[in-house]
Structures are given as C-alpha cells and as structure tokens.
Amino acid sequence: GLLPAAMFALGRCGGGAGPLAARLCGAPLAKRGMLTWNTLPEEVVMVRDMARQFAEQELFPIAGDADAQHKYPRAQVEKLGELGLMGMMVPEEYGGAGMSSLAYAVAMEEISRGCASTGVIMSAHNSLYCAPVEKYGTPEQKEEFLAEYAQGAKVGCFGLSEPGNGSDAGAATTTAKEDGGDWVLNGTKAWITNAHEASCAIVFATTDRSLKHKGVSAFIVPTDRPGFSLGAKEDKLGIRASSTANLILENVRVPKSALLGKVGEGFKIAMTTLDGGRIGVAGQALGIAQASIDVATRYSTEREAFGAPISTMYAIQLKLSKMACAVEQARLLNWRAAYLKDAGEDFTKEAAMAKLCASEAATMCSHQAIQVLGGMGFVSDMPAERYYRDARITEIYEGTSEVQHLVIAGKMLKEAAKAVIPLPSAPGHKAGH
Secondary structure (H helix, E strand, C coil), rough: HHHHHHHHHCCCCCCCHHHHHHCCCCCCCCHHHCCCCCCCHHHHHHHHHHHHHHHHHHHHHHHHHHHHHCCHHHHHHHHHHCCCCCCCCCCHCCCCCCCCCHHHHHHHHHHHHCHHHHHHHHHHHHHHHHHHHHHHCCCHHHHHHCHHHHHCCCCCCEEEEEEECCCCCCCCCCCEEECCCCCEEEEEEEEEEECCCCEEEEEECCCCCHHHHHHEEEEEECCCCCCCCEEHHHHHHHCCCCCCCEEEEEEEEEEHEEEEECCHHHHHHHHHHHHHHHHHHHHHHHHHHHHHHHHHHHHHHHCCCCEEEEHHHHHHHHHHHHEEEHHHHHHHHHHHHHHHHHCCCCCCCHHHHHHHHHHHHHHHHHHHHHHHHHHHHCCCCCCCCHHHHHHEEEEEEEECCCHHHHHHHHHHHHHHHHHHCCCCCCCCCCCCC
C-alpha cells in the first residue's frame, strides 16, 4: 500500500515495508487488545511520526504565505496523496492505505499543526467524500469514483449545506427528479470545502418533499457535468488556503447509477458521514491548539520582562497549564471516538464530544497564545494570529457547537430511557408515591 511505502521512503520503516504493511493492514484495532490510552499502537506511532515530519518539512514553511495569498497548497496536497494520507481508511483494493480511524485522527492533528488549511482539505476529502463512497457505493462506483481519489490523484467534496439551511440538513431545497433513465438536479449548495479543486461532489437532494428528511437522496456528481458551475471563492476569516464556494446545479443530468445508496437514504448517509467527519475536524482543531501551545511556550521562554523570562511568571504558567489540560482532554476524547469507530461500536456521542471539546480547546488555546505573545501575537510576523483565525471555524462546520450539545444530550436521554436503575427516593418517601 501507499502508506507503508511512503514511510519507508521517509526512513521510518527500518528494515523494509513488507512486515510493516502486514501489521498496518491487518486486524482491526479493536481486536488488538488496546487496553490503555497512555500509548498508541506501533503502527499509529509510525503514521504520527511520518505526518509530523511531513508537516515540519513541507507545511510549516508555506503555511503563512498560503494563508496570506489564499493559495491552494497543490504541491503539498499531491504529496499527501503520495504518502497515502488522502485515502487513509479506504481499503487497499481501491487505492487506499487501509488504516484505522485512530491513525487518521492522529495524522489529522499533525498535518493541521503544520497548516490548518491543508488539514481541512485532507479532512473533507477523507471523511466527507471517500468515506461515504466507500461505505455506500457499489463496486462499480468505487472503481470509478474512489480509486483515483483515494490515491490523491483527484479531490472530492461534499454538498450538504445550502444558503437557507446549514444545521437543518433534512430541509434540502435542491431537488432531483427522474427523467427517463436519468436524474436531473437543480439547486445550490453553500460553504463547500474543496469546491474549486474537486473533480466530483456528493450532492444531497430532495427526491420526495412529502417525506421530509426521509425524502432526501445522495448522488455522486462529476463537477464537469453540463449545468454544474461554481460560485466565487469565499473571502474567509481563516483556513484561507482552502477553497470554499457554492456548487450551482442547473438541470444537471446524471445517470441512475449516480445514486449513492438507496432512494431516501440521503439523510442517513449525511448523518453517519458527519459522525466520522467530526473525528477529522477534532483532529484539525487539536492540531491548531497544539500549534498555539507550541508557539506560546517557546515565546514565553525567550521573552524577558522584569529581568527574567516571562515563563517564570505564575500568570503565564497558569495559561500554559490550562491550555495543556484542555488539549489532552480533547485528544483522549477523540482517540476514544476513533477507537469505538474502529471497533464497530456506536460512536456518535463520543465523536460529538470530541469535536465540541477540541474546537473549544482550539479557540481557547489560540486566544491565550496571543495573550502570551502580547503585541507580537497580534501581527502576522508570528503565526499565533493565524491560529486564532483558523480555530474559529472548527466550532461551526460539520455541526456547530450548539448542534454537538443536541447530539450529546439526545444520546444521553436515549440511554437514560433504557436504564433500569431507579432514582433514589428521599428519606421517608415510598417508591411509587
């Protein structure tokens, strides 16, 4: 597979890629008896080290200019494909690396630590395009619309949000109507990551309005279809090296075979896809948070005030401590969500928790990093202000923080309804009275 070969090329595979490939693509993580969270499996550590080395060599040097120029990091994304990081969880038979969700979560953090824009490009492609095609696609669809994408030769995007609805994913105004042997799509999708680079989009459209969210279906739509066009690139606060734009569909005709899953399964496909996507976004947020800690810690040891490094001051140490605690907590939540996903268990609540806590950690850590740097944190000479801008979106896309609270509480209430343990009665109060 690509990933073992890439690690060998980076000098991470020691005596060769053969035995390593067997370990990387062998039994699922859940079957390997991972009992504690204080260490990562050997293969995940190797992926982490590879992604970290790539970030430090290829992303740190270009991240600032790419952000300032709103320039898509094409060469770096192509190299991600060569390393197997653009199809991490896709089986090898379809060109992917066949890795675990845990490895993906760890790699997302390291890549995003180097460049959050590159991180979201990688996340949207892996989580929102490759994952649903791999899970719900037919063998023919996977051959045509997954193999090249998993290898990074092409990039995909995910068309769910619309100008009039974001969190209300079941209220799609984009329509798909049958016409002979084709589907004809009309509508606009908004805030689409990778819009200007994508060769293909997964588009969610209403096929039966009377069924509401059960009348939404998903389609694989090549972006070169007649009637398919793009809006202007959004001028964003952060993650500015990635493109975000509208997808505009005007009588876009696709064959019946473009349907992903079954008619009416679109909402289910979207929700399950977003569950996995939240692990990726949590990884991105953790990368931003860790980068913020790194710059704040380093600066505090070098900047002197009142005759000593500011790192000796309690006020600075308190900030660094709080930042570190927030990141470690969110990181463990994300690893747990990934572990449950790899084990085939329900991970919806845990992914929402991870995304919520990691995004809030990114916002807090980037804010505090600027505070530690003072005036230097407010100018583009230092990356702290970019981390601050990049962090903000992680609390919005793939489900706002408010939506994450709804998901978490909803799961809690369902679990409580199934519980058989009665509430304790007050002293002198008889049960049932």
